[in-house]
Amino acid sequence: MDFNNIMKIENQHIEEFLQSGLLDRYVIGDTTDAENVEIENMIAQHQEIQTAYDKLQEELFLYAQTNAVTPPYDLKEQIVNKVLKREESVNSNHENWLSIAAVIVALLALSGLGYLYQQNTGLKQEIVETTTQFENLERDYELNDTQKRILEMRLAFIEAGDTEKYLMRGYIKEEPLRVIAYYNQPAGKAQIEIAALPALEKGKDYQLWADVDGEMVSLAVLNDLKPKTISAEILKKASDLNITIEKAGGSKHASVENLVSSIPLNTIP
Template identity: 85%
Template sequence: MKIENQHIEEFLQSGLLDRYVIGDTSDGENIEVENMIAQHPEVQSAYNQLQDELYLYANLNAVTPPEYIKEQLLNKVLPLKEDELHYGNHENWLSIAAAIVALLALSGLGYLYQQNSGLKQEIVETTTQFENLERDYELNDTQKRILELRLAFIEAGDTEKYLMRGYIKDEPLRVIAYYNQPAGKAQIEIAALPPLEAGQDYQLWADVDGEMVSLAVLNDLKPKTISAEILKKASDLNITIEKAGGSKQASVENLVSSIPLNTIP
């Protein structure tokens, strides 16, 4: 009995019954649902409730059928010959009445199908929006964890901080380098980066035994991870203006900021 109840619960949670009510199931799925409805009162009750909810939804969102349905009906009936409409011919009138009922039924079904298709489309769109919100939440949660890690690194007691300052045409340049030697981590935060002429970028260098070693090209405000191994050997940090994409050798004549390492800024 417990296994049967579990099977019923899994069926109700699968969404198959919901799709059956709005006509979004295959022939094989129809057979499965109809068997469950016939065999289990709980499924029958859930099916009746869904039918009532769909009926209520249809009433609340009722739309008058388009005029073309009436026109199609009249176009089918009016062309009949007058002798076919003779009042004494009972069989002809029954045939005409049957034709009218059939046309009304077909037209109504066609219209209901269009309405049902619209309902299914709304469900699909709502589901898509929900999935997008879930993805946005997961993305925001990931970004939050990344920010927390960055903040923990920056605020750690053994993380050294170096503020590099400069001015480009009276506009401030501000780059902060964070270096934690025990953890073997280093990164930079770019607070202000004045625009340069087309074809130019800023470049960050470390002075290692008198040789300029490139650490990063600075062309946006995104934080960047830099080599802690290089900083371990470096005596100072330098920023120069180079060609777009960076250079292999530093243009010392275009130096815009410099700071010694292993000192409190």
């Protein structure tokens, strides 16, 4: 194999290594012992990888400067002890590299930056949190997109030429009650929008009824301003709509004496 082919294979090997993400994980302490040996050999053998490693180290150092926090009072002593233990336990070839790295870390610690530099788990956690935030934003976007489509469908239904509109008015202690019923018989759809709903005493709710052949049939309990779908089949047979005040959660039978609003159907106000 000639020299050019050897160089081509070597360059490809270096490129694959740099793109693997191992070096990035190594810098933040997220690699195994076996991976560490491989990475350190690659750094020692290839100038391109050494340069990439130095750049990552510099970026991490700048990150530490930007986000510096006060280190624990005994951090200096912990680092010195760790350096001494490492120098006693490693082989001579590896010893020089670790000693230099330990001195750099110790200097960073003394300047108030080493604490963050040492907290690899904190940096990894921030990466995880950022990823989670991005995923949450994606979910929010999907949710908002769904809500937008629902709103567009509601507006299309409301504005359709064959949708009848019934505005129910009333007053509760001089506060206005406004409920709008939309009914499209050809489409077989009906819903209500609640524009104003005066507060009631505890244990009470409003309830919407349809008068079908003289019998009051419940359509919905009204205790918030959210739009509600109601039965188009019932409206098809009903002569009018009514709102009463009932016990919280609604009643089986309408309290006609507590009627607060009524409107005949098939008459657009």
